[in-house]
Amino acid sequence: MTDNNFYHKEIKRLLKEKNALLLAHCYQDKAIQDLADFVGDSLELARKAARTEASIIVFAGVYFMAETAKILNPDKKVLLPDLSAGCSLADHCQPEEFAGFRARYPGHQVVSYINTSAGIKAISDYVCTSSNAEVVIRSIPEDQPLIFAPDKNLGSYLNKITGRNMILWEGSCIVHEAFSLEKLIQLYQKCPEARIVVHPESEASVLRIAHFIGSTSQIRKYIRESKATSFIIGTEAGIIHQLEREASGKEFIPLPSLEDNSCACSECAFMKLNTVEKLYRCLLDETPEVIIDTTLLEKALLPIRKMLNLSR
Numbered sequence: 339m340t341d342n343n344f345y346h347k348e349i350k351r352l353l354k355e356k357n358a359l360l361l362a363h364c365y366q367d368k369a370i371q372d373l374a375d376f377v378g379d380s381l382e383l384a385r386k387a388a389r390t391e392a393s394i395i396v397f398a399g400v401y402f403m404a405e406t407a408k409i410l411n412p413d414k415k416v417l418l419p420d421l422s423a424g425c426s427l428a429d430h431c432q433p434e435e436f437a438g439f440r441a442r443y444p445g446h447q448v449v450s451y452i453n454t455s456a457g458i459k460a461i462s463d464y465v466c467t468s469s470n471a472e473v474v475i476r477s478i479p480e481d482q483p484l485i486f487a488p489d490k491n492l493g494s495y496l497n498k499i500t501g502r503n504m505i506l507w508e509g510s511c512i513v514h515e516a517f518s519l520e521k522l523i524q525l526y527q528k529c530p531e532a533r534i535v536v537h538p539e540s541e542a543s544v545l546r547i548a549h550f551i552g553s554t555s556q557i558r559k560y561i562r563e564s565k566a567t568s569f570i571i572g573t574e575a576g577i578i579h580q581l582e583r584e585a586s587g588k589e590f591i592p593l594p595s596l597e598d599n600s601c602a603c604s605e606c607a608f609m610k611l612n613t614v615e616k617l618y619r620c621l622l623d624e625t626p627e628v629i630i631d632t633t634l635l636e637k638a639l640l641p642i643r644k645m646l647n648l649s650r
């Protein structure tokens with residue numbers, strides 16, 4: 339039996355034996371996506387975590403996602419194959435510094451992107467994902483001044499589509515901010531029938547020429563339903579695995595970054611820290627586990643619950 343067959347078989351067996359649910363983000367390695375009970379975006383994964391009756395949640399994604407699952411399930415064991423799977427957005431917005439930033443804008447409420455730590459969620463009024471950010475923001479009275487953190491690109495896109503003037507924290511995603519406008523234009527010139535689809539964490543110059551802007555699940559839906567047959571993919575390349583399954587016969591061209599022409603450049607190194615081997619060990623030993631202080635957890639739960647209630 340090859341290593342991959344062994345891990346696949348054993349992971350399936352352990353999931354069943356331990357009544358564990360494997361949730362995976364669509365930026366995960368293909369082999370992990372194939373093993374998952376559900377593959378989705380941040381909002382869909384939070385919803386699945388909120389509703390599960392499984393005894394253990396194994397989260398194949400990055401830390402803030404597993405942490406959100408734990409906040410929604412304080413009594414369940416939530417495992418993450420590699421606890422160091424961070425996120426450039428979450429890691430560069432620390433609660434102490436953010437509290438100082440917030441204090442400079444009295445009367446403002448905070449909308450934080452789900453790509454933040456529990457510490458930031460605990461001092462936020464609202465949480466949103468890229469799937470429901472517009473709905474969440476439109477639910478807030480127009481005269482209420484807002485701060486949006488930590489993604490300045492998503493924040494300025496939201497300011498543009500909602501007409502708000504939210505104060506933005508200066509954070510960005512290392513994967514999406516690296517997409518090259520020049521290379522996008524070159525690709526599009528070679529393939530003008532292609533539709534350009536991008537995640538709103540990308541820079542404004544890239545968003546400006548996109549045919550479709552959306553979260554990973556919205557991108558998948560757009561491509562499934564589109565009559566076009568060729569797409570330039572402006573998000574992490576892992577999504578292509580799902581696209582090839584659900585929109586087979588269509589062509590997917592990963593958008594390169596400034597650095598490189600290879601597909602690997604549009605990969606999130608944090609997401610790829612999880613491997614099938616680590617997943618197997620984590621299920622077998624039931625570690626590493628996500629642990630959160632109870633007081634912090636209770637505070638962080640409030641804006642997450644508000645978000646889930648707003649966008650059912």
Ligand code: 13P
Binds near residue numbers: 378468554
């Ligand atoms: P989605 O919620 O759209 O899947 O985005 C998550 C993410 O980390 C994007 O980089």
Ligand code: SF4
Binds near residue numbers: 428453512574606609
């Ligand atoms: Fe974070 Fe960017 Fe990776 Fe998404 S792709 S998890 S925003 S670093």
